Amino acid sequence: MYEGAVQDLIDELGRLPGVGPKSAQRIAFFILGSEATDISRLAAALHRVRDEVRFCTICGNVAEAQLCKICRDPRRALDVICVVEEPKDVVAIERTREFRGRYHILGGAISPIDGIGPEDLRIRELMARLADGEITELILATDPNFEGEATATYLARCVASMGMTVTRLASGLPVGGDLEYADEVTLGRAFEGRRRVTA
Amino acid sequence: MHLRQLVLHDFRSWVTADLALQPGPAVFVGPNGQGKTNLVEAVGYLATLGSHRVATDAPLVRQGAGQAIVRARFARDDRELLVECEISPVKANRVRVNRAPLPRPRELLGLVRTVLFAPEDLALVRGDPSERRRFLDELLVTRAPRYAGVRQDYDRVLKQRNALLKTARHARGDALRTLDIWDAHVARVGGELLAGRLALVAALAPYVSAAYAAIAGTGSAAEEAAGITYESSALRPDPYPIQGAPDSNLSTQGRPESVAELTEAIAEALLRVRGDELDRGITLVGPHRDELRLRLGGSAAKGYASHGESWSFALALKLGAYDLLRADGVEPILILDDVFAELDTRRRAHLSTIAAAAEQTLITAAVSEDVPASLSGMRFQVADGEVHPIG
Numbered sequence: 001m002y003e004g005a006v007q008d009l010i011d012e013l014g015r016l017p018g019v020g021p022k023s024a025q026r027i028a029f030f031i032l033g034s035e036a037t038d039i040s041r042l043a044a045a046l047h048r049v050r051d052e053v054r055f056c057t058i059c060g061n062v063a064e065a066q067l068c069k070i071c072r073d074p075r076r077a078l079d080v081i082c083v084v085e086e087p088k089d090v091v092a093i094e095r096t097r098e099f100r101g102r103y104h105i106l107g108g109a110i111s112p113i114d115g116i117g118p119e120d121l122r123i124r125e126l127m128a129r130l131a132d133g134e135i136t137e138l139i140l141a142t143d144p145n146f147e148g149e150a151t152a153t154y155l156a157r158c159v160a161s162m163g164m165t166v167t168r169l170a171s172g173l174p175v176g177g178d179l180e181y182a183d184e185v186t187l188g189r190a191f192e193g194r195r196r197v198t199a
Numbered sequence: 200m201h202l203r204q205l206v207l208h209d210f211r212s213w214v215t216a217d218l219a220l221q222p223g224p225a226v227f228v229g230p231n232g233q234g235k236t237n238l239v240e241a242v243g244y245l246a247t248l249g250s251h252r253v254a255t256d257a258p259l260v261r262q263g264a265g266q267a268i269v270r271a272r273f274a275r276d277d278r279e280l281l282v283e284c285e286i287s288p289v290k291a292n293r294v295r296v297n298r299a300p301l302p303r304p305r306e307l308l309g310l311v312r313t314v315l316f317a318p319e320d321l322a323l324v325r326g327d328p329s330e331r332r333r334f335l336d337e338l339l340v341t342r343a344p345r346y347a348g349v350r351q352d353y354d355r356v357l358k359q360r361n362a363l364l365k366t367a368r369h370a371r372g373d374a375l376r377t378l379d380i381w382d383a384h385v386a387r388v389g390g391e392l393l394a395g396r397l398a399l400v401a402a403l404a405p406y407v408s409a410a411y412a413a414i415a416g417t418g419s420a421a422e423e424a425a426g427i428t429y430e431s432s433a434l435r436p437d438p439y440p441i442q443g444a445p446d447s448n449l450s451t452q453g454r455p456e457s458v459a460e461l462t463e464a465i466a467e468a469l470l471r472v473r474g475d476e477l478d479r480g481i482t483l484v485g486p487h488r489d490e491l492r493l494r495l496g497g498s499a500a501k502g503y504a505s506h507g508e509s510w511s512f513a514l515a516l517k518l519g520a521y522d523l524l525r526a527d528g529v530e531p532i533l534i535l536d537d538v539f540a541e542l543d544t545r546r547r548a549h550l551s552t553i554a555a556a557a558e559q560t561l562i563t564a565a566v567s568e569d570v571p572a573s574l575s576g577m578r579f580q581v582a583d584g585e586v587h588p589i590g
Contacts, residue, residue, distance in 0.1 A: 110377055112363035118377060146356050150380045157376070184345040 006032065058129070060105035060122050062087050070094075070102060077101045081129065082139040083155065085109050085148065089141065101139075104129065109147040110154060118154055126155075130162055137165040144171050200275040200312060200529060201559035202242060209264035210286070211237035218586055224554055224574045226562045228589075229581030235563040238586070239315070239534045241269045242561065245282050246313040247337055248292075248304055251536075257288035266290075273311060275529065282311060305351075309344035312531035314521040316514060316538055323516055324493060324500055324509040331491035335429075338520050339399050342527060349391050356384040357482055365480040382469045389485045390462030393431060396486065397456065400429040406526075407519030414511045414518070414549050423496050425515055432488035433461075433468040511546060514538075518553065533560040539569045547571055 001007055006028060014024035031039060055061070056068035063069070070076060070090070080101030084090055090103050106121040129135070140155055142148035156166050172190035173182055182190070207216040212234040227235045240250055240259075250259060260267040266287040273280040284304070285293040294304040301307060322330045340347045360381040367378060404427050411425035434455070455464050468484040469476075476483050493500035493512055500512050524531045533554060539547055539562070551571040554560040564570045567578070580589045 110380075112359050112366065112377075112381075115362075115366070117366075146352070146359065146384055150359075150377065150384065153380045153383070154377055183348070185348060 059103045060107060060125065061090055061103060075100075079134055079136045080139065081126075081135055081137075082141050083126065084141050085143060085151075093141065099139075101137075106142070106151065109142055109151040111147045121151070123155070123158065127158065130159060130164070133162075135164050137167060140166065140168045144169075200273050200280075200532060202271060202273055202532060202561070203279075204270075204272040205238065205242065206268075206270040207238070207241055208268040209261040210241050210267040210269055211259060211261060212584065213237060214261065214584060216586055218579065218588075220559070221577060222559050224557075224560045224562060224576035226564065226567075226570050226574065226576065226578045227581050227586070228564055228567045228570075228578060231565055233581045234584065235581045236317075236536050238581070239536050239561050239563055242271065242311075242532065243313055243315045243534060244269060244286075245271055245284060245307070246311040246315075246341065246531075248308060249337075251315055251317055251319055255288075256286050256292065259286050260288050271311075275310075280310065282307065305347045306344070308340050308347050309342070312341060312524055312529050313534055314517055314524065314531045315534040315536060316517040317534075317536035318538060318541060320513040320517060321509060324504065324512045328490040331493075332486075332489065334516065334520075335396050335399060335491055338403070338523075339395050341524065342399070343395065346392070346395050349388060349395070353385075353388045353392050353486065356381065356388055357485065357487060360385055360482050361480070364476055364482065367477055368480060378473075382466060385482065385485055386462045386466035386469065389433070389465045390458050390460075392486045393433070393461045393465070393489070394456065394458045396489070397429055397431075397461075400427060400491065403427065403519055403523050406522040407515050410518040410522065411511060411515035414514055414546055415508070416545060416549075425500070425512055426494045427516075428492045428494070430490045430492050431464075431486075432484040432490075433465040507543065507546075510541060514542075514546065514550065521553075521557075530558045533557045535560060535562045537563050537565070539564055539571070540566075 002010065009028045009031065010021070010024045013019055013027050014021055016024075019027070031042075052064060054063050054065065056063040056071055057066055058071045059068060061068040061070065063071075065072075077100050080099075081104050082093065082099055082101055083104045083106060084093070085106055085108055087105055090105065093099055093103075104122070104126050106123065106126075108116050108121055110116060110118060110121070130138070138155075138159060140152040142151045152168055156168075159166060170193050172186065172193055173179065179187070201222045202220050204219050205216070207213045210216075216234075216238065218238075227238060229235050236252070240252060243251055244259070250256075253259070266285055268283070268285055270281070270283045273282065279297075281295075281297050283295040284307075292304045294301045294307045296307065296310065323334055336346070336350055340350070360378070363378055363381055367375060407427050408425055415423065415425075455461050465485055469482075472483045482488075493516075495504050495508060495512065500509065504512060521531060521533060535550070535554060539550070542550065548571065551573050554562065555574055560574070560576075562570055562574065578589045580587050
C-alpha cells in the first residue's frame with residue numbers, strides 16, 4: 001500500500017478493464033514521472049470524453065455532434081444497414097473499406113447471465129429506422145459466439161415480415177492461415193458455408 | 200503408451216521429484232500422507248487436465264508456491280512425447296508439447312491416455328448421476344478431443360438459458376421470445392453431446408459386461424450379469440402423457456441416433472416441460488440431466504448391489520474403459536491408486552493379472568504386502584518428500 005494520492009490513482013486505474021494491480025502500479029508510477037504538460041493533456045482528454053462525446057441519434061455510434069461522421073457522410077449508401085454490437089466493431093469493419101452503407105450499434109448482445117435482454121439493446125431504434133421501407137438489406141454482424149448468434153436470430157425474427165434481405169457475416173477459415181491450425185468448430189462452419197467454384 | 204520420466208515442482212506436497220520409469224508395473228510404497236497418490240495424480244492430470252480428487256486446480260499447487268510444474272516424458276507409438284504443464288491458481292494454465300506451446304491447454308486432451316482407478320471411484324456406483332456423467336464425458340473427450348469444446352459450449356448455453364428462465368418468471372415483455380432462441384442453442388449443442396455419449400455407451404457396454412463377468416467370476420449367469428444403459432432425459436417417455444393417447448415410448452425402439460434427430464428430440468422435450476421450467480427456473484431436460492444406468496442382473500446396481508458388488512462394478516467400468524481405449528489402438532497407462540487394500544483375494548488376483556499384462560501400470564499402496572507378488576517390476580519407496588527405487 002502506498003500513501004494517499006498514489007494509492008488512489010492505483011485504485012482508480014485498477015478499475016479499468018484489462019488492468020490488473022501490477023499494471024495499475026506501473027502506469028501510476030509512469031504518470032508520476034511524466035512532465036506536468038503530459039499529465040494535463042491526459043486529464044483534459046478524460047474530461048473532454050466525458051463532456052463532449054455524444055451518441056449519434058441515428059446509429060448510436062460515438063459522435064461529437066448530433067450525428068456521427070458516417071451518418072453525416074452523403075456518399076454512404078442509405079439502403080444497407082450493418083448491425084454491430086459495439087462502436088469498436090464499426091472501426092474494425094471500416095478498416096476493410098468494403099462496406100459503404102451505414103451502421104446500427106446495439107450496445108451489446110442478448111445475454112441473460114448479464115441481465116441483458118432485447119429491451120436493453122437499441123433494437124427499438126433499429127425498428128424505427130427500418131419502418132420507412134427504404135432499407136433493402138440488413139447485415140447482421142454481431143459476434144460469432146452464442147450471445148451474438150442469439151441476438152442475430154432474434155433480430156432476424158423481428159424483421160422477418162418486413163421483406164428486406166437479411167444476411168449474416170460468414171464464419172470460416174482465416175485468410176492466409178493454414179487449414180490444419182483451424183479449430184474444429186471453425187473448420188466445421190467453413191464446411192457448412194462452402195461455395196461453388198466457378199471455372 | 201508408457202511414462203519414461205516424471206518431474207514435479209511444487210505439485211501438491213512435492214517440492215521437487217524426478218523419477219525414471221520403464222514399461223511394466225511400477226509400485227510406489229510408503230506410509231500414508233507421504234505423497235504417493237500425488238505422483239500418480241500428476242500423471243492423471245496430464246490426461247484429463249483435472250484431478251480425480253479435487254474439482255479446482257488451486258489445491259494442486261504446493262502451499263506457498265506460485266505455480267506447480269508437471270513435466271512428463273512419454274513413449275507413444277515408439278515416439279517420444281514431452282508434455283510440460285504449468286498449473287497456476289490465479290493465472291491461466293500453460294501447456295507445452297514437445298517444447299511447442301499450445302494455444303489452449305485443452306488441446307492437450309486425448310494425447311496422454313490413462314485409466315485411473317481409485318477408492319473415490321466407488322462413487323461411480325453409489326454416488327450422484329453427475330459422477331457417472333463425468334466418467335462418460337472424460338472418456339468421450341479422451342477418444343474424441345473435440346467434445347471438450349462441445350461440453351464447454353453446452354455449459355455456456357445452459358447457464359444463459361437458466362439465467363433467462365430465472366428472470367422470465369417476472370416476465371419482462373420479450374423474455375419468452377428469446378427463450379425459443381436459447382432452446383435452439385441448447386438443443387443443437389446438447390444433441391451433439393448426446394449423440395457422442397450414446398455412441399460411447401454403445402461401444403463401452405460390452406467391455407464393461409465382460410470385465411464384470413471376469414472380476415466376479417460368475418460365468419455368464421444372466422441374473423448376475425452387469426450392464427450399462429444410457430437414459431436420456433429428453434428421450435424419456437412423455438412425463439405428462441395425455442389420457443388415452445397412444446404410448447410414445449422412444450426408449451425401446453426407433454431410437455433417434457443422428458445429431459439432427461437428437462437435436463429435434465431435445466427441442467421437443469424442452470417445449471413439453473417449459474411450464475415446469477418456468478416455475479422452477481432451471482432447464483429440466485438435456486444431457487446435464489441424463490443418467491448412466493448400471494444394472495446388475497435385473498435390478499439397478501445403485502441401492503441393490505452389495506459393497507463387494509459395488510466395488511466390482513466400479514472396477515468393471517474402469518477396466519471396460521481401459522479395454523475400449525486399447526481397442527482404439529493406443530494402450531493407455533493403467534493407474535491403480537491405493538485400491539489393492541480394498542479388494543478381496545479374487546478381485547485382487549484378477550486385477551493383478553490385467554495390471555501385469557498392461558504396457559505400464561502405476562500402482563500405489565501403503566504397505567508392500569497389499570500388492571500381489573505377481574506384479575514384479577519397479578518398486579519405489581516414498582517417504583519424507585523423496586522417492587527412491589528399491590530392490
